[in-house]
Amino acid sequence: MKTVLITGCSSGFGLETARHFLKQGWSVVATMRQPDKTLLPASDHLRVLPLDVTNTQSIAQAVAAAGPIDALVNNAGIGLLSPFESTAEETIRKILKTNTLGTFEMIRAVLPQMRAKGAGVIVNVSSSVTLKPLPLLSIYTASKAAVNAYTECLALELAPLGIQTRLVLPGQAPSTSFGSNARSLMAEATETPAAYKPFMEEAMSALQKNAAAEPTKTDDVVQAVWRAVTDPNCPLHLPAGSDAEALAV
Numbered sequence: 001m002k003t004v005l006i007t008g009c010s011s012g013f014g015l016e017t018a019r020h021f022l023k024q025g026w027s028v029v030a031t032m033r034q035p036d037k038t039l040l041p042a043s044d045h046l047r048v049l050p051l052d053v054t055n056t057q058s059i060a061q062a063v064a065a066a067g068p069i070d071a072l073v074n075n076a077g078i079g080l081l082s083p084f085e086s087t088a089e090e091t092i093r094k095i096l097k098t099n100t101l102g103t104f105e106m107i108r109a110v111l112p113q114m115r116a117k118g119a120g121v122i123v124n125v126s127s128s129v130t131l132k133p134l135p136l137l138s139i140y141t142a143s144k145a146a147v148n149a150y151t152e153c154l155a156l157e158l159a160p161l162g163i164q165t166r167l168v169l170p171g172q173a174p175s176t177s178f179g180s181n182a183r184s185l186m187a188e189a190t191e192t193p194a195a196y197k198p199f200m201e202e203a204m205s206a207l208q209k210n211a212a213a214e215p216t217k218t219d220d221v222v223q224a225v226w227r228a229v230t231d232p233n234c235p236l237h238l239p240a241g242s243d244a245e246a247l248a249v
Helices: 012-023 056-066 089-117 138-161 178-186 194-213 218-230 242-248
Strands: 003-006 027-032 046-050 071-074 120-125 163-170 237-240
Touching: 003 012, 003 056, 012 027, 012 218, 027 056, 046 056, 056 089, 071 089, 071 218, 089 120, 089 138, 089 163, 120 138, 120 218, 138 163, 163 218, 163 242, 218 237, 237 242
Parallel strands: 003 027, 003 071, 027 046, 071 120, 120 163, 163 237
Antiparallel strands: none
């Protein structure tokens, strides 16, 4: 039986991806900051472990507890909608530490075992916002664009070792925790200059309308991650959702 370790399983894409892999007969290591075993069906093939991807000690402990894994799905991340000028430095560091450096350090932690056995799959869940410039998303997009470039380079150096590396690019999914996370971080912003406010209202309204018109379904992302892990012929970039696919053309 193969084993997958998935980060960010407390809600949204991560939680549903964990459920799907369990249904498909995989052994699942579902990780989250505050473990809650009630979120997933009871199974002898499930372990729920604490993991904070911004803490290297937490990463090391989780990977050690997980034992041998065949696939790593880096799903943990936080969103942000805010003008750059009023985004606090602390918030910027929080976004980069979670979305970007957290992904880097998770991969660093699992590479020794994958390299030793000459096999493994790494899937980084990025975002379709990296495919088209959008307002109020400069920091979030930068954090994910860095993951894209990193993954593309990493794929070249890991392929000779038998390790596959993939990117899943979800579209807008208003039903996930992205919106609530983004709003909580907006509350940490310094006061937004009045000059931005009319534009902010217009931009946020447009983003909400676009998401409502062609939202990415959670299952779109789940199926993309499943394909990225299980299909050796899967392309490096895999958009998930109709809006993401349209942007990727």
